[in-house]
Amino acid sequence: SQKIEQNSEALNIQEGKTATLTCNYTNYSPAYLQWYRQDPGRGPVFLLLIRENEKEKRKERLKVTFDTTLKQSLFHITASQPADSATYLCAPSNNAGNMLTFGGGTRLMVKP
Amino acid sequence: DAGVTQSPTHLIKTRGQQVTLRCSPKSGHDTVSWYQQALGQGPQFIFQYYEEEERQRGNFPDRFSGHQFPNYSSELNVNALLLGDSALYLCASSGTPALNIQYFGAGTRLSVL
Numbered sequence: 001s002q003k004i005e006q007n008s009e010a011l012n013i014q015e016g017k018t019a020t021l022t023c024n025y026t027n028y029s030p031a032y033l034q035w036y037r038q039d040p041g042r043g044p045v046f047l048l049l050i051r052e053n054e055k056e057k058r059k060e061r062l063k064v065t066f067d068t069t070l071k072q073s074l075f076h077i078t079a080s081q082p083a084d085s086a087t088y089l090c091a092p093s094n095n096a097g098n099m100l101t102f103g104g105g106t107r108l109m110v111k112p
Numbered sequence: 113d114a115g116v117t118q119s120p121t122h123l124i125k126t127r128g129q130q131v132t133l134r135c136s137p138k139s140g141h142d143t144v145s146w147y148q149q150a151l152g153q154g155p156q157f158i159f160q161y162y163e164e165e166e167r168q169r170g171n172f173p174d175r176f177s178g179h180q181f182p183n184y185s186s187e188l189n190v191n192a193l194l195l196g197d198s199a200l201y202l203c204a205s206s207g208t209p210a211l212n213i214q215y216f217g218a219g220t221r222l223s224v225l
Contacts, residue, residue, distance in 0.1 A: 006154075042219070043216030046215065
């Protein structure tokens with residue numbers, strides 16, 4: 001069955017450092033992959049989408065990579081700030097399917 | 113431009129009862145999806161509605177049903193509530209089926225006692 005794995009342990013980093021979050025998937029051939037941010041008690045907010053033919057995508061301090069050979073996506077936040085503290089969710093998907101399947105999320109804590 | 117709105121924000125029910133949750137999609141969106149999110153977990157897809165019909169369904173029992181109205185708003189109904197149904201129920205709307213980018217509401221927190 002399809003499986004999406006994100007590090008369930010919280011990631012603690014110092015302000016100003018680069019945070020790197022991992023999303024691994026198995027039994028899956030996604031055409032694209034989405035990343036969302038979720039704050040406590042709120043719904044997820046879309047951040048970035050990367051297609052299978054794109055190796056890297058950037059948006060301001062955010063960078064996402066997509067390696068279909070390794071079946072892995074990496075999500076980077078450079079020059080991290082305490083305001084970046086949240087849970088980050090990945091969701092691989094394909095063009096044919098309408099259902100969006102999320103990983104369990106990784107909680108990021110940026111300390112001042 | 114109003115985003116996705118859900119009501120109520122919190123709800124407390126007892127086992128065996130029935131509940132109805134409501135959602136209004138983002139303006140211009142015609143597709144509504146419902147998700148269940150247990151504490152510490154990612155959202156789990158329940159079903160999706162488009163043109164007033166259920167288009168796809170996740171691995172949830174028939175106790176979970178829904179409806180979409182002509183104005184694209186939607187309801188999620190859960191019958192015979194179980195303790196395990198306690199969760200945050202999220203509604204999301206989308207307007208670009210090919211990419212399926214979801215715009216989420218703040219959710220309804222359901223507690224079953």
